[in-house]
Amino acid sequence: MLHLRLITPVGKTEDVVRLIEGTIGTTHLCVLPGAARDPAGDVVLCDVAREAGDDLLSGLQRLGLETSGSIAVENIDLSLSTRAEEAEKAAPGESADAVLWEHLTEATHEESTLSVTYLAFLTLATMIAACGVVLDNAVLIVGAMAVGPEFGPLAGISTAAVQRRPRLALRSVIALLVGFAVAMAVTVGFSLFMDAVGLFTKERLEGERPQTGFVYAPDWFSFVVAVLAGAAGTLSLTSAKSGALVGVAISVTTVPAAANAAVALSYGDTVQTWGSTEQLLLNLLGITLAGTLTLLAQKYFWSGQHRRLRKRAGS
Structure with a gap:
């Protein structure tokens, strides 16, 4: 109620x-x-x-x-x-x-605001993920995924597309692009510092990484998982079951891919940089597409239900 x-x-x-x-x-x-x-x-x-x-x-x-x-x-x-x-x-x-569209719009508007807090969380998550990819540590990767706040702007883009809110779309796109640009730039500097003190090495990055090698090797499974996670995350937002968002956060490789691209860039490894960038873009596309389609399906479903209710009330 x-x-x-x-x-x-x-x-x-x-x-x-x-x-x-x-x-x-x-x-x-x-x-x-x-x-x-x-x-x-x-x-x-x-x-x-x-x-x-x-x-x-x-x-x-x-x-x-x-x-x-x-x-x-x-x-x-x-x-x-x-x-x-x-x-x-x-x-x-x-x-x-039930979907409360005004509540969803307000929530995504707040979550997609380019603020100092948003940038701090995304940057810290990317730096944690950078440690994870160099150490080939899956626990650090999962932790970085959970910390990253990038689902807010992605949900904002989907909501703006369905509700035709161009200002929300622009705000979300800016938060997403500027946020990842700042986070990756800071992580490049962080990687150079960690290399200078001997904690990061190029050999570790380019060595065998069975736990984290997937972040720079995109395939169809990357897109499929992103689509499924995007649909689940959108349902979580619209149904007020926020607990599912944690599962969504650790299902996609947006932050780890950005981190791997930044670390690889600091070492001049163009192969991993490009592969990680592809992984990042593929995940962003899949989540946004799935979120938009999920909201459209919910809107159509509820519109049909309300039409039937009004007909029943009129009769």
Whole structure:
């Protein structure tokens, strides 16, 4: 269930209440006349089943409430209410399958912002992965994958493509390109320093690496895994099952490939540099493509369900 706290201008309160009452899956409606001070107006509270939330939010936006008032949405972790149970049963579909498009857009917007924190995480992840590829240590590679924040901008590109948000797309592309450029440049310097103190050697990089050699040897499996991980990561975001994102992060070789390219570049190894770059681009392409197709499928699925619901309600 979702809890909505709305601030409505006095003249729009009745329209808002009618919309809530007419939305299947809502309950616990409260109206507090004149309770809001900034902006001035009435406060309307209600609970809505997650699977009905997107329709209600769209209706509230059509009323212009996000500009003339306020819309706040919270997840309800526990609701002991028979009415809430009935509302969830009445709403179409299952809550785990529901997509809150505005929430997804807001979440990907935040995750795809080119910030100091984002750059720090991506750079540190790439440097950890650099140690992993030189030492041929799979544990370090997995750790670097988990630290890397690059899935945020990738999800932002997919969301922007489906929702037609060019600003979100531009923000995500900039975060992705600048982030990897900075991370790889810093890692090149880090590799030169580690070589100077005798901790990195060209012989280690070009020697037998059974645990990490895959990062500069892209093949069809690289693309297939990236597609599967992209679909899983997108489902994780839209269903609020964030635990799956950890599995997604350690399934693709974006950060390790960037790290290997940076280390190889510092030694002038063009073969590994190019192979790692191909691996990186292949993974980025697969994740973005899968994320976009997954969102399109979810949008089509939910649109069909809502059309059937409206026909049933009309009859």
